[in-house]
Amino acid sequence: MPHIDVLFEACKKREVAAARPRLCALLLMYKHLPKGGVVYLRTTAYRTPVQKWLEGISGLTGEDKRVLTQKLMKAVGEAVAELKKEVGGVASAVNLRRAILRRLLEELRKLA
């Protein structure tokens, strides 16, 4: 997707991550897709990436990180549940990428 990094950078702002958790969670999931093979869709697989991502945001207190992790993990959980319905619990990276992209585009169209 063109400019995906641009959007991901925007999510590195605390206010954006807090206001748009679904968008940021989908972006994070997209960024963590392998190039090929299969993906086991599990919410817990995204906990460490979310925490690492929040470490990259400057000026967050411990409480901020806790609240944001909670928000983002909730959004990840919802997205994973939806994606599981569509592509199954063990999905090919290709199909999963497409399914995430469709949701990302929907989300962006709402904002445009």
Next chain:
Amino acid sequence: MTPFGPARLEEIRRFLSGWERREAPPPPGLYVAAAGYHRKLVEDYCARYHLIYLVAVYDRDGACQDLYRCCSSPPLADAPSRCFIFGDVEWREELAEKCRVETYLYRFSDIRDALKTLLEFGIHVKGIPCTEFNIDVLRVTGWCDVDPICCDVSAVKEKIIEATTPPKQPQTPHIPPDDASEEAGDGCAELMRRAAEALGADVSLLRRCLCRT
């Protein structure tokens, strides 16, 4: 590799009515969408489904006798290729042993129509996100105007950031010196004087208080 349900297959049949069908791999051409290749995935897919390729043959003058063969001829001056292909997987020789393949060809005298048709099949029938298509294809077909998100998200990024940035505090209005309002001649000085008298307050103090917000 999007597996097809029966409803989708019906839709595909409807879309492809009138196209020339061949049980052969796609001819040489330009792929309009990202067509990655993952051997295991393709094998699994081929065990259940046929591979389908759509080939839009650009034949401006109607000179092509055999659409399939025409794809091997040199492109016209105004196009990068004779044939434009949409398929889930870029064709490789090794697929011939494992997969049943169907290629559908259609003649187009307008390159834009050709690309638009492939785009519509990919997006509406196969459910491929628009961002998987070649950006030049999206531009040429005018898809970027229909759905700008497919081509550029910078405007959305600005909106996202704007919406989450706290509004700036309005600047404290400039308090004109006493003389300036006297000169303004809008009756303001007179009004201030009367108000100050009525309240028994100092004029300049009253002005400062009123202008603080």
